Amino acid sequence: MQANVLKCNSNWLNVSQMVWKHARSEPLFNVLSDPDAYVFTCINRTAEREELEDEQRRLCDVQPFMPVLRLVAREGDRVEKLINTQISLLLGKGLHEFDAQKNHEVAEFRTKMRSFCEEKAQDRQRLPWHQWMEYNFPCDLEPFSRAAQSGKSRSVKKIFINVKFEASELVVQAGLFHGSELLCKVVTSSEVSVCSDPVWDQKLAFEINLCDLPRMSRLCFALYGVLEKTKKQRSTKKKKKADCPLAWVNTMVFDYKDQLKTGEFLLSTWPSLLTTCTIHSRCGISHCCAQHQKLKEIVDNKNHTEFFEDEKELLWKLRGEVRAHYPESLSKLLLITKWNKHEDVAQMVCLLRKWPDLPALHALELLDYSFPDPHVRSFTIRCLRKLRDDELFQYLLQLVQVLKYESYLDCDLTTFLLERALSNKKIGHFLYWHLRSEMHVSSVSLRFGLILEAYCRGSIYHIKSLMKQVGRAEKLLLGFISSQKSTSRSQITEDMKLCIKQDTYVEALSDTVSPLNPNIILSDICRNFLRSTEKCKFMDSKMKPLWLMYKNKWVQADTVGIIFKNGDDLRQDMLTLQMIQLMDILWKTEGLDLRMIPYGCLSTGNKTGVIEVVKSSDTIANIQRNNSNSAATAAFNKDALLNWLKSKNPGDKLDQAIEEFTLSCAGYCVATYVLGIGDRHSDNIMIRENGQLFHIDFGHFLGNFKAKFGINRERVPFILTYDFVHVIQQGRTNNSEKFERFRECCEQAYKILCRNGTLFVNLFALMRAAGLPELSSSKDIQYLKDSLALGKSEEEALKNFKVKFNEALRESWKTKVNWMVHTFAKDNR
Incomplete structure (x- = not known):
């Protein structure tokens, strides 16, 4: 092959196609395996052998130590290795990080979810052609929407604050909770002197029997600094102690196998600057009233979430009446259930098995943090299974967020979301983005990463489309946006004109699925700056969003506008637009069309995202x-x-x-x-x-x-x-x-x-x-x-x-x- 055939901005897809084109004319071509059985390798700048997997990566990005590439057979299972590499790129982290956890729960979850998702993928391949088409090209899931890349997390500057700490002693408070309910009296440790490595070495005993601990009990620790305050009273000085919250942490009492946790555990605390853990109990007063009338008043009050003691007693006493006549008030009954008494828990679980299914309006409420019991969450998913795809899509944003409330990796909500995502490609598309956009958040990156891995293994054919959206396009666009934030308007325009004429940008940004609507293929960028009224440009706001106009591959003469933002958190915009769309649906259901425009908006990463352009x-x-x-x-x-x-x-x-x-x-x-x-x-x-x-x-x-x-x-x-x-x-x-x-x-x-x-x-x-x-x-x-x-x-x-x-x-x-x-x-x- 001639050396001048390869350009420095050629990507590995171009190189691979060129090599195999020339290889066909060689005499031993027939003894070669499929192209996927081979991979390019080189010696990189750090003198290490590197495999070049990313098809969109360019020669100039790699900068090999010597201008020599070697094409070698893949080692091990070539398909498995390729898929693992692609999934790692889509997650933004290597799958080896999951292996490094050395965590039995993680390992069991990965094995179970992989088996589940791959089985769903096999079932999908056996579908009749019309059902297969419904999966790949689902009907519009936004029934009244007018709407038709992933961002790499920006570097975050860390702020260090020096705090002068004047406490003389440290103390730990511990409490047992079920959701937000305190199960028994809080216990307090002895006080120890302030030092860099305080040790208590004492037992804390709770006034509750082990058999009365609910399955989803959490043990919460709060660290306090004990301050000595001086208060002047009648010309005499009297010292008074006060507690300053420093940090808190909680952990499950039982593990994912329902076994009581034992042994030593290292728990990372949250600073009280972010959240203060307050341990409290509720008290109440009594009213007198007719029982059934009082019950009706309680359940009819939609704004009623705090209960007096006599109201709790009445709700529990008439729980059968609630199930028969007010089933939508299940949340109120669950809130007053004594989860620290196993007899009451057993009765509630038995009642729950006979509870009629609730509409989504009331079932969604039960996914809140206040309802951690697994029987309650299983009941909730049972209700949500009746949602149509378009209804599920309407609540997908919230369903992803409440995954954070799940105590264990393997839960009914995760299985439910994966099942529906693997049966409808559009739900899968947005499930991917909702999870991917928070992979930079350390508290959820493990859970979200594992779910994303499971989804990808069940959607191998969806991987290429997603890779195009999160590959070179995001790096080019977000880097370009950042570089223009301190540039003059005229220079920005000139840079834009020059930039989108380059082959690298054209190739990376063309023929890709729109993150806002997977039914739309963004074929080519509209590069006419002079004649187009809705031209490609940098917008005038502080973060210099990039406004690009694309040709719609499926509709001739139609254009699609997308705004790429780097530096703004779009999640609040997403929530607001979701609510406006829901309002639009409710109004139209009642025959009132108010011509709303809930345009598309999607957070794709840490303060990055895309917004639909409303044309004209x-x-x-x-x-x-x-x-x-x-x-x-x-x-x-x-x-x-x-x-x-x-x-x-x-x-x-x-x-x-x-x-x-x-x-x-x-x-x-x-x-x-x-x-x-x-x-x-x-x-x-x-x-x-x-x-x-x-x-x-x-x-x-x-x-x-x-x-x-x-x-x-x-x-x-x-x-x-x-x-x-x-x-x-x-x-x-x-x-x-x-x-x-x-x-x-x-x-x-x-x-x-x-x-x-x-x-x-x-x-x-x-x-x-x-x-x-x-x-x-x-x-x-x-x-x-x-x-x-x-x-x-x-x-x-x-x-x-x-x-x-x-x-x-x-x-x-x-x-x-x-x-x-x-x-x-x-x-x-």
């Missing part, structure tokens, strides 16, 4: 600026939006565009109010040319509104400005009939959400496992309970919403002032 749209800010003489007064130009819609919808099309605007504005007014969406300015509210209004960028929700110098910048329940009203009223101030219809749409939409309030509260509660800064405690959930008026009648809820509606309209001038300040600050950056 522009921000309110741009529309106002382009239709005003002065940037300072643009926010107060009430004619700008209507004039823009007229220019895009001439003649008879205008009425339909105004209708689209009216309905979508109603939908987003209600959605942003219920979810408490903050930071609403004219750059994150957009309009499509057909009239549809929609919101973007959901960095603040659940009432976490922005403030400047301690002053709340957002003083309205939702955005309803007079220029919006001007469009709704078709530019006529006396057109009250149109506005009243808009108001009625808002009220109808709000009532539908209130009827389904429990579902939203449950889904948000399950997402607490994600560790989002604005969703970490029950206080955050309380905002949602208040906005959805949980526990109130529909009349009371609607009355409160009418007050908020009038407030939004009356105070809309404050929104305009805020928008003007935002525009001024942006223009002077």
Whole structure:
């Protein structure tokens, strides 16, 4: 072969194809095995023999010590070795790390899940052709969505804090818990002097019989520093001790084989700066009331999760009545069950076997941390098995998060998710990404990595598609984005033009499955910067997101836009858009189509992700600026939006565009109010040319509104400005009939959400496992309970919403002032 045939940017796929093309003309070609039986090797810069497996890796990336490559037969099981290498690339960590655990639970889980997933793969190969097609090309699982690479974790700078520690002694508190319930009195160790290696060497005895310990009991240790405080009382000094929480950790009492743990264990503690473990008990007072009437009051109160002692006794006494007449209140019964009494546990388990299946609305709640019992979790999965694929897809984000609450690797939820992912490729696609995006989190990387390995072994044919998404494309894109963050706008554009003309980028970014929708193949990048109105570009925000337009392989003349972000956590945006999509589904189920646009958004790694471009749209800010003489007064130009819609919808099309605007504005007014969406300015509210209004960028929700110098910048329940009203009223101030219809749409939409309030509260509660800064405690959930008026009648809820509606309209001038300040600050950056 001639030396000049190979280019330095050739990848191993090109090299392999070239070698085998020339090899066919050699006399002994027929004695060779298949190409997969061989692998290229070289001596690398560290003088080690390296096997070159990654097909997308380039010659210039390897930089061999000498310009010599050797093609050798694979050692051992060539197929197994190749698959292991590919799976390691998809996980972002080597499978040898699992072997290095030397953990019996890990080894048994891997063996069991591999057998399970490979059996599912074999079953799939035996499917009739039409079922096989349904797996590979499932129907759209987002029934009302308008929507059509993985990121390598950025290096995280570590911050070291020196803390002056003034405690004189250390003490340990220990408690036994079932979920969040304390099973018996907390015990406290003796105090020891502060030192670098404190030792207690004492036994802690709990006031509970071993036979009364629930299967899922956890032992929680909390380390405290004992401070000596000096308090002045009546001119005399009196010393008072106070405890300062330092660290905490918990561990299961029984192992994954149901055996009591014995021996020595090394437990890594969590610092109290992150989470404080509070050991407490509940107390209560009594009420008097008729038993059945009182029971009905308890179960009817959707906002009722704390119980007095007499209420607990009544619920337990009438548990048969609860099963027969109020089965959806199972969670309340489970919360008051005495899990430290084996007689009560046995009765609850027996009752659970006869419990009727619950709809997903109530079953999902039982996956929370408060319900760790394996019988409860098995019952929950039994209920969830009835979900259709599109319904399961709607809750997939939460189901992945609550895997973090599972005590052991082998659990019903893991098996359920793998089973459904292996029977529907689209569910498998998003299960992969939801797991892969958190592989950098040390507390879940083992569990998520093992599940990903199992999925890949059951989806060998899906591996190549995934590898294309997480291979060179992510390295090129994310590296390119990072390099442009301190570059001028003009230089960025020139760099972009030059970059996407290079063969390396074209090859890596073309003919790949869209992470946002696996039914779409992104064939080629649209490289015309001059003629295309929706061109490839770097966006103007701080993190310089990369906006790329692709040709759609399956639809001629169609383009697909994707925004690649590096530096922002998109998980909160994902959750918000999931809720907006769910609202859209609930409204349409009741015959109300509010023309929502829950565009695609996917977190692919540590502060990396992709967002769908909604084509033919522009921000309110741009529309106002382009239709005003002065940037300072643009926010107060009430004619700008209507004039823009007229220019895009001439003649008879205008009425339909105004209708689209009216309905979508109603939908987003209600959605942003219920979810408490903050930071609403004219750059994150957009309009499509057909009239549809929609919101973007959901960095603040659940009432976490922005403030400047301690002053709340957002003083309205939702955005309803007079220029919006001007469009709704078709530019006529006396057109009250149109506005009243808009108001009625808002009220109808709000009532539908209130009827389904429990579902939203449950889904948000399950997402607490994600560790989002604005969703970490029950206080955050309380905002949602208040906005959805949980526990109130529909009349009371609607009355409160009418007050908020009038407030939004009356105070809309404050929104305009805020928008003007935002525009001024942006223009002077």
